[in-house]
Amino acid sequence: MTPAGLPDTIDGLRRLLAGAELSVDEAIDRQQRAFAADTSHCTVSLLGGAPAADRSLPLAGVGLAHKDIYTLPGRVPECGAGRPWPDSPPVAATVIRRLQTAGSTPLAALAMAEHACGATGENPRYPLPINPIDPAAAVGGSSSGSAVAVARGLCYGSLGTDTAGSVRIPAATCGVLGLKPTRDLLPRDGVAPLAPSLDTVGIMARTATDALALLRAVNPAAGPIGSAPAPRSWRIATCWNHPDPAVQADTAILDALDGYAGECTARGQRREHRLGRLPEWTRLAQTLLYAEAATSHAAALRGKAAALSPLPRTLALAGAALPAAWHAQAMRLRAGHTDAFLADVLEDCDVLLTPALPRGLPDWTEVITTSPHFAPRRLLDLFCWLSFVNYLGLPAIVFPVAQGADGRPVSVQAIARPGAEDLLLALARQAEHSRFGASGYTGMRPAFPSGG
Numbered sequence: 001m002t003p004a005g006l007p008d009t010i011d012g013l014r015r016l017l018a019g020a021e022l023s024v025d026e027a028i029d030r031q032q033r034a035f036a037a038d039t040s041h042c043t044v045s046l047l048g049g050a051p052a053a054d055r056s057l058p059l060a061g062v063g064l065a066h067k068d069i070y071t072l073p074g075r076v077p078e079c080g081a082g083r084p085w086p087d088s089p090p091v092a093a094t095v096i097r098r099l100q101t102a103g104s105t106p107l108a109a110l111a112m113a114e115h116a117c118g119a120t121g122e123n124p125r126y127p128l129p130i131n132p133i134d135p136a137a138a139v140g141g142s143s144s145g146s147a148v149a150v151a152r153g154l155c156y157g158s159l160g161t162d163t164a165g166s167v168r169i170p171a172a173t174c175g176v177l178g179l180k181p182t183r184d185l186l187p188r189d190g191v192a193p194l195a196p197s198l199d200t201v202g203i204m205a206r207t208a209t210d211a212l213a214l215l216r217a218v219n220p221a222a223g224p225i226g227s228a229p230a231p232r233s234w235r236i237a238t239c240w241n242h243p244d245p246a247v248q249a250d251t252a253i254l255d256a257l258d259g260y261a262g263e264c265t266a267r268g269q270r271r272e273h274r275l276g277r278l279p280e281w282t283r284l285a286q287t288l289l290y291a292e293a294a295t296s297h298a299a300a301l302r303g304k305a306a307a308l309s310p311l312p313r314t315l316a317l318a319g320a321a322l323p324a325a326w327h328a329q330a331m332r333l334r335a336g337h338t339d340a341f342l343a344d345v346l347e348d349c350d351v352l353l354t355p356a357l358p359r360g361l362p363d364w365t366e367v368i369t370t371s372p373h374f375a376p377r378r379l380l381d382l383f384c385w386l387s388f389v390n391y392l393g394l395p396a397i398v399f400p401v402a403q404g405a406d407g408r409p410v411s412v413q414a415i416a417r418p419g420a421e422d423l424l425l426a427l428a429r430q431a432e433h434s435r436f437g438a439s440g441y442t443g444m445r446p447a448f449p450s451g452g
Helices: 010-018 024-037 094-101 144-151 168-174 208-218 251-264 278-296 310-320 324-344 376-381 387-392 421-436 440-447
Strands: 043-046 063-067 105-110 158-162 177-180 200-205 235-238 269-272 351-355 396-403 409-415
Touching: 010 024, 010 208, 024 043, 024 063, 024 105, 043 144, 063 144, 094 105, 094 158, 094 208, 105 144, 144 158, 144 168, 144 200, 158 177, 168 177, 168 200, 168 396, 168 409, 177 208, 177 421, 200 208, 208 421, 235 251, 251 269, 251 351, 251 396, 251 409, 251 421, 278 310, 278 324, 278 387, 324 387, 351 421, 396 421, 409 421, 421 440
Parallel strands: 063 105, 063 158, 235 269, 235 351
Antiparallel strands: 043 105, 158 200, 177 200, 177 396, 351 409, 396 409
């Protein structure tokens, strides 16, 4: 059960509502009160949204909360900067309005790294978010509040944004599911930009079925998403070893991931792959990120807007120093690199599996740069396997497949062809049941400390 005393999943909640054991109004009231009482520092603003009037809507009674980068009903996002985004449109973002049309109620705006800059949830303006798995464990970013709120059961799902892993990193650190859809599958109006050619609306949820319900709502033009059956036998490519020797995975992590891959291909096929061009794709992704961050924050760099805090300022300054030709070249090469990846890696495979956190979930003290125990390689671990996917524009999903000896989650990343979100969610749904039983990922949470 969630902190509101409600079922862990949307399906469970909807069954309760259908049986008239609970009203939509009461369901939303319980979720609002749970957010108001929470002490995990995942929230920056409570919204007090009204429940859907039509209880037959697919998301009626479902409370959601979103990264504070979206224009929400009656609220301009602050993007972790403590002040309103000056270019916010007059109406809520399209993806938010679509969720409301499906019956959901927005409950809160959630904490994030300032201007979506940073692989951790660290923000000088706010307390560190508390990881529900272990208070000492880091929370990834930049969609940190989204991961914490979903993992704590405060909401049934959350929209974040993923520019270099900002949905998938916190999903991995908090043991939930994080989906980065195909580039431009979901509209980004009403979403404050960081690097528009990389920015992607992403979904976090505690189960694949819940994530699918949200994806259907925000992408209604796609038809019956999730109607295609999962393959009887998976064709899997795996790449466990990063070309950079500085970010090699721990043996225990590799063993857990390898065991999961073996389970996937017990009746299928598996091919090992070496992503020799991964460092190049990461470098090109960084070029786009830095250059476009400089454009997004040009007014602040010129002193014509509020000053940035050190991390986003450093990122934007680095981009301002890059030759324009570098950005143009990265964009020109992009389609060719994507085509080469699809032909080389996914030509005869359904998905590519990689680690998410190659050395497991780090402590806060290892990834905060001002800490005496700061370990640069541990910070690099958070995004070294993730940012290249944004450059290629492919869909990817992160979800837990095991628990380490320390009780912290071991998550895998699966990457597929453009438009194959169905396939990725089917893979995650199978892992929920095969690895954690009928309760899926939600069954992991009682084994973890509450984290406050």
